Amino acid sequence: MNYRLSALGLPPYEGPPLDLTKAPYQVFVSSPNMDYIPDFSLDDQYVFVRKNGRFYTHDYTLWPQWYFEATKHLPFILRRPPAESLATHKLRLIWYDMTDTDFVREVGTIADVGRIRPEMVKELKRLRFELSDNIEALLLRLGNQPDEYRDMCYAQHGMMITSITLDCGPQSRLMTLLTFTAFQRYYLESLAFYEFYDKWNLRLVSASERLPVDTTIMGAVTCHLHVAQMFYQAGVPVWLFRAPYQLTSSIKVARMVAPLLEFDGLDNIVYPNTVCIMKSPPSAIRNKASQTLRVASVSIGPSAFEPRPGDFVPASCMLRLVFSMCKALIFYLNSFCITAWSFG
Numbered sequence: 022m023n024y025r026l027s028a029l030g031l032p033p034y035e036g037p038p039l040d041l042t043k044a045p046y047q048v049f050v051s052s053p054n055m056d057y058i059p060d061f062s063l064d065d066q067y068v069f070v071r072k073n074g075r076f077y078t079h080d081y082t083l084w085p086q087w088y089f090e091a092t093k094h095l096p097f098i099l100r101r102p103p104a105e106s107l108a109t110h111k112l113r114l115i116w117y118d119m120t121d122t123d124f125v126r127e128v129g130t131i132a133d134v135g136r137i138r139p140e141m142v143k144e145l146k147r148l149r150f151e152l153s154d155n156i157e158a159l160l161l162r163l164g165n166q167p168d169e170y171r172d173m174c175y176a177q178h179g180m181m182i183t184s185i186t187l188d189c190g191p192q193s194r195l196m197t198l199l200t201f202t203a204f205q206r207y208y209l210e211s212l213a214f215y216e217f218y219d220k221w222n223l224r225l226v227s228a229s230e231r232l233p234v235d236t237t238i239m240g241a242v243t244c245h246l247h248v249a250q251m252f253y254q255a256g257v258p259v260w261l262f263r264a265p266y267q268l269t270s271s272i273k274v275a276r277m278v279a280p281l282l283e284f285d286g287l288d289n290i291v292y293p294n295t296v297c298i299m300k301s302p303p304s305a306i307r308n309k310a311s312q313t314l315r316v317a318s319v320s321i322g323p324s325a326f327e328p329r330p331g332d333f334v335p336a337s338c339m340l341r342l343v344f345s346m347c348k349a350l351i352f353y354l355n356s357f358c359i360t361a362w363s364f365g
Contacts, residue, residue, distance in 0.1 A: 022048070022061065022062060022064075023062070023064065023065040023066055024066055024302035024303065025302070026048060026244055026262055026264075028302060029087060029243075029244050029262075029302070029303060030243065030244035030245045031048070031244045031262065031263075031264055032244075032264070032267075034264065034266045036266065039265070039266055046265060047265065048262055048263065048264055048265070049262075049263055049265070049268065050260055050261065050262050050263075051260070051261055051263070051272075051274070052258070052259060052260045052261065053249065053253045053259065053261070054234040054253055054256070054258060054259065055234070055236075055240070055258050055259075055260070056278070057278055057281045058260060058278055058280055058281060059084065059085065059260070059280065059281050059284070060280030060281060060282050061242065061260075061262075061280070062280070063077075063078050063282070063289075064078040064079075064084070064303075065078075066300050066301055066302055067297050067300050068297065068298040068299050068300070068301075068307065068310045068311075069291045069292070069295065069297055069298065070199065070291070070292045070295045070298070071288045071289065071290060071291060071292060072288050072290040072291070072292050073118050073119075073202075073286070073288040074119065074198040074199055074201065074202035074292070075202055075286060075288065075311070076298075076310065076311040077287060077288065077289050078287070079307065079310055079311060080206070080286075080311050081095045081098055081206070081210075081239070081308060081309075081311065082098055082101070082116075082205065082206050082209050082239075082286075083101065083284060083285075083286045083287055084239075084284065084287070085239050085240045085241055085242050085258070085260065086239075086241065086242065086303070086308045087241070087242045087243065087303035087308070088241040088242065088243045088245075088248055089303075089304065089305040089308065090305075091305035092305045092308040092309065093217070094172070094173075094210070094213045094214050094217045095210075095213065095239065095241070095308060096238065096239055096240050096241040096252065096257055096258075096259075097213040097216050097217050097221050097238050097239070097257075098209050098210070098212075098213045098238065098239040099112070099209055099212060099213070099216075099237060099238060099239075100236070100237055100238060100239050101116045101285050101286055102116070103285070104285060112148070114141065114144050114145065114148070115148070115205050115208050115209060116205070116285075116286065117205075118286070119137065119197075119198055119201050119202070121194075123137050123138050123141060124136075124137065124194055124197055124198075125137065125138055125139075127191040130191070132193075133193060133194060134191045134192055134193055135191055135192075135194070135197065136187060136188075136190075136191055136192070136197065137187055137197060137201060142184075142187055142188045145184050145187065145204060146184055146188070148208065149180055149181060149184050149208070152177075152180070152208065152211055152212060152215070153177060153180075153181070153211075155215060156173065156174075156177055156211065156214075156215055159215060159218060159219055160174075163218060170214075170218070172214065173211065173214035173215070173218070176207050176210040176211040176214055177207075177211050179203070179207040179210075179312070180204060180207035180208050180211050183200050183201075183203045183204035183207060184204055186200050187200055187201060187204060195292065195295075203312065206311060206312060207312075213238075216238075221255065221257070224255040224256070225251060225252075225255050225257075231253065231254050231256070232254070232255055232256035233256050234256045234257070234258060235256050235257065235258070236258060238257065238258065239258070240252070240257055240258025240259055240260070241257070241258075241259055241260075242259075242260045242262070243259065243260075243261060243262070244261070244262045244263070246261070249261040298310055
């Protein structure tokens with residue numbers, strides 16, 4: 022792994038000296054309800070924009086993230102469907118990879134700025150209006166508790182702003198791509214919030230018997246046994262890291278598997294001439310790093326900055342984040358820098 026798991030909840034060993042002839046030398050990962058294990062060694066500490074406008078293993082719409090209470094909705098992100106069924110899926114545009122032909126250059130401009138195809142904008146607006154109506158109906162049903170639902174409203178606002186920007190604001194190719202993928206993330210995040218408060222929240226606290234696993238959602242990674250048990254009981258995909266001394270004879274292993282490398286949408290090629298957004302081990306803040314470019318004045322949701330008990334937030338993390346966001350903002354401004362001539 023590219024970071025210390027002890028900071029993520031792996032308990033320290035406090036017993037007698039280990040008999041290393043009977044214990045594995047390294048941490049091991051298992052799942053009580055999934056038949057594959059992602060290759061978590063691919064996950065490093067450096068967050069970059071990739072060539073497809075996404076963020077590789079740091080993108081919560083592509084890869085299961087470490088569980089933190091401050092981003093408790095991320096395990097319920099809708100997973101990208103298999104390629105054979107994506108073409109007919111009603112939300113296919115939410116996982117669509119933008120191509121050069123989708124960028125329509127603005128007529129009469131001296132710079133390479135433009136927007137996505139009008140039919141794509143129309144479909145995004147339809148999806149946004151439909152989901153926003155569902156969220157508003159849910160808020161009326163749950164009652165007005167702004168502190169409880171502010172992150173959901175924030176994601177909903179981000180979905181609206183990015184949609185309007187794609188419709189009305191010509192941008193460079195890179196910023197058009199980033200705004201498009203930002204909309205996709207805000208949509209999936211808003212949908213995850215909706216599903217969490219509408220269904221999953223009650224399941225997590227009241228499931229009296231184990232529910233079937235829902236493989237259409239992203240799931241989560243953890244070192245905490247109680248978190249793994251909670252998700253297992255509720256039918257949420259979960260992967261559990263354990264230390265060598267936690268391997269006992271009572272553990273039943275159904276089968277050993279090789280780490281899975283291939284995930285639809287993963288692209289590890291860094292977008293040319295872009296900077297590192299942040300460097301950090303997993304945290305609630307890093308879980309939202311893919312929304313730190315401040316596209317159209319939208320930034321990280323407020324709760325992601327608030328450490329909760331058990332969250333790993335290094336003392337220098339906030340300074341690094343501010344510095345990284347300044348660099349990203351400078352790059353954002355440079356992408357819009359167009360020289361204009363005034364003729365008297």
